[in-house]
Amino acid sequence: MNSLFPTYLRWNIEPEHAKGSWLTSTEGKEYLDFTSGIGVTNLGHCNDQVTEAIQTQLGKFWHTSNMFLIGVQQKAADLLAEAAGLDCVFFSNSGAEANEAAIKLARKATTRNKIVTFHNSFHGRTFATMAATGQDKIKTGYGPMLPTFEYVSFNDSAELLKAVDEDTAAVMLEIVQGEGGIHVAQQEFLNTITEACRAKGALIIVDEVQTGIGRTGKPFAYQHFDFKPDIITSAKGLGNGLPIGAMIGKKELAEYFGPGSHGSTFGGNPLCASAAVAVLQTIMQPGFMEEAAKKGEYLQNALKKVMEDTKMVKDLRTFGLMAGIELNVEAQQALLDLQEQGLLVLTAGPNVLRLLPPLTVEYAEIDTAVEKISKILSESLTVS
Structure with missing residues (x-):
C-alpha cells in the first residue's frame, strides 16, 4: 500500500x-x-561541518519558539545579511515561504497591489507564489489565481516599462531562471528594472532560492551585476538539506514587519539555523x-x-x-x-x-x- x-x-x-x-x-x-537535491546540498551530502553543527545543537535543544532569544538564529541572520549586503532577515521553512514573505512585505511597505514577474519564472507552489510564477502548467486545475500579478517577457525592457506603473509594489525576478531552463538576466535589462522601479516607487525583489549560497560563484547571483535589490529571498542551499528559507531586506523595511505582522512556528528553528551557520561560514572562507x-x-x-x-x-x-x-x-x-x-x-x-x-x-x-x-x-x- x-x-x-x-x-x-x-x-x-x-x-x-x-x-x-x-x-x-x-x-x-x-x-x-549532479542534482544536489535540486540545488540544496551545495556542500555535498552529509557535509562534515554541517553534520557537526547539527549534532552539537541536537544535544542542546531542538525547538522553543520565536518568542525566545535564539543565539544561533541571530548568528545565522548576521552572516546572511552580511553575505547579501542587506540588513534584516526573516526566517521561514522554504523558498516558497520566503517569497510569500517578500510579496507581503512589498505590498505592505508600498500600500500597492501589483507585482510584476516574468514568463517562465518559478517562485513556488503556495497560492501566492503559484500566482507569481509565469508558467501555466503550475496553475492548471486550481481555478482563478490571486489577482494583481502581471507577467512580462524576461530580458524584454520594452514590455517591462509598460508594466511598471503607479500601482506596482514590486518587480520580482530570478537572476537566472532555473526551472525555466537556465536563462540569465542581461545587465541592460537589470538597468531598466532599476530605472523603472525607482521612477515609480516600486521595490525590487530578487528570488535567489536556487541561485544563492554560492551556486554562481558569489554569495548571490545578483552580485555579478551592477544591481541593487531591496529584498532577496533564499532557501535550498542555505541549510544543505535542512528545511530553512530566508527573506533579507533593507533596514528601512523593518518597520513594516513588526510584531504580529508575519510569523512562522518553525522558521529559523535552532537545528536549521545551526546548519545555516555552518554553510555560510564554509562558503565565506577565503x-x-x-x-x-x-x-x-x-x-x-x-x-x-x-x-x-x-x-x-x-x-x-x-x-x-x-x-x-x-x-x-x-x-x-x-x-x-x-x-x-x-x-x-x-x-x-x-x-x-x-x-x-x-x-x-x-x-x-x-x-x-x-x-x-x-x-x-x-x-x-x-x-x-
Missing part, C-alpha cells in the same frame, strides 16, 4: 546513503549526483567561492566540447555551477539513460537537461559526468 499522494513523478531509485557528490541506492548502485566559480568555468568548457561532438544539442546555457543543455528532442529519455549510466541530472522544461553539481564537486567528477553525457547524447538519442 502506498499512502503518499502521487504528487511526484518518482524515479525508481531509493537512496541508502550518500556522501559528497555520490549517492548509493538500496540496490547497491552508486550514482554521481577562496571557496572563487574555486566554485573555476569549477563552473571548467564544466562550461567541457560541455562546449560535447556540443561540438553531437547534433543533439541545440544550446548550452551556464552560469556558475548551473548548466542547461537544451536538446533537439525531449530530455526525459536522456535523463533516464544517464541514470542507467550512474549519473543523476534534472530537467528544466521538456527539452533541457539541468545540471546542479555540489560546489564541492571534484574536477575528476566533472570529467566523469561530462563523459557520460557525451556518450548518451552521441550514441543513445536520435532526432525524431
Whole structure:
C-alpha cells in the first residue's frame, strides 16, 4: 500500500546513503549526483561541518519558539545579511515561504497591489507564489489565481516599462531562471528594472532560492551585476538539506514587519539555523567561492566540447555551477539513460537537461559526468 499522494513523478531509485557528490541506492548502485537535491546540498551530502553543527545543537535543544532569544538564529541572520549586503532577515521553512514573505512585505511597505514577474519564472507552489510564477502548467486545475500579478517577457525592457506603473509594489525576478531552463538576466535589462522601479516607487525583489549560497560563484547571483535589490529571498542551499528559507531586506523595511505582522512556528528553528551557520561560514572562507566559480568555468568548457561532438544539442546555457543543455528532442529519455549510466541530472522544461553539481564537486567528477553525457547524447538519442 502506498499512502503518499502521487504528487511526484518518482524515479525508481531509493537512496541508502550518500556522501559528497555520490549517492548509493538500496540496490547497491552508486550514482554521481549532479542534482544536489535540486540545488540544496551545495556542500555535498552529509557535509562534515554541517553534520557537526547539527549534532552539537541536537544535544542542546531542538525547538522553543520565536518568542525566545535564539543565539544561533541571530548568528545565522548576521552572516546572511552580511553575505547579501542587506540588513534584516526573516526566517521561514522554504523558498516558497520566503517569497510569500517578500510579496507581503512589498505590498505592505508600498500600500500597492501589483507585482510584476516574468514568463517562465518559478517562485513556488503556495497560492501566492503559484500566482507569481509565469508558467501555466503550475496553475492548471486550481481555478482563478490571486489577482494583481502581471507577467512580462524576461530580458524584454520594452514590455517591462509598460508594466511598471503607479500601482506596482514590486518587480520580482530570478537572476537566472532555473526551472525555466537556465536563462540569465542581461545587465541592460537589470538597468531598466532599476530605472523603472525607482521612477515609480516600486521595490525590487530578487528570488535567489536556487541561485544563492554560492551556486554562481558569489554569495548571490545578483552580485555579478551592477544591481541593487531591496529584498532577496533564499532557501535550498542555505541549510544543505535542512528545511530553512530566508527573506533579507533593507533596514528601512523593518518597520513594516513588526510584531504580529508575519510569523512562522518553525522558521529559523535552532537545528536549521545551526546548519545555516555552518554553510555560510564554509562558503565565506577565503577562496571557496572563487574555486566554485573555476569549477563552473571548467564544466562550461567541457560541455562546449560535447556540443561540438553531437547534433543533439541545440544550446548550452551556464552560469556558475548551473548548466542547461537544451536538446533537439525531449530530455526525459536522456535523463533516464544517464541514470542507467550512474549519473543523476534534472530537467528544466521538456527539452533541457539541468545540471546542479555540489560546489564541492571534484574536477575528476566533472570529467566523469561530462563523459557520460557525451556518450548518451552521441550514441543513445536520435532526432525524431
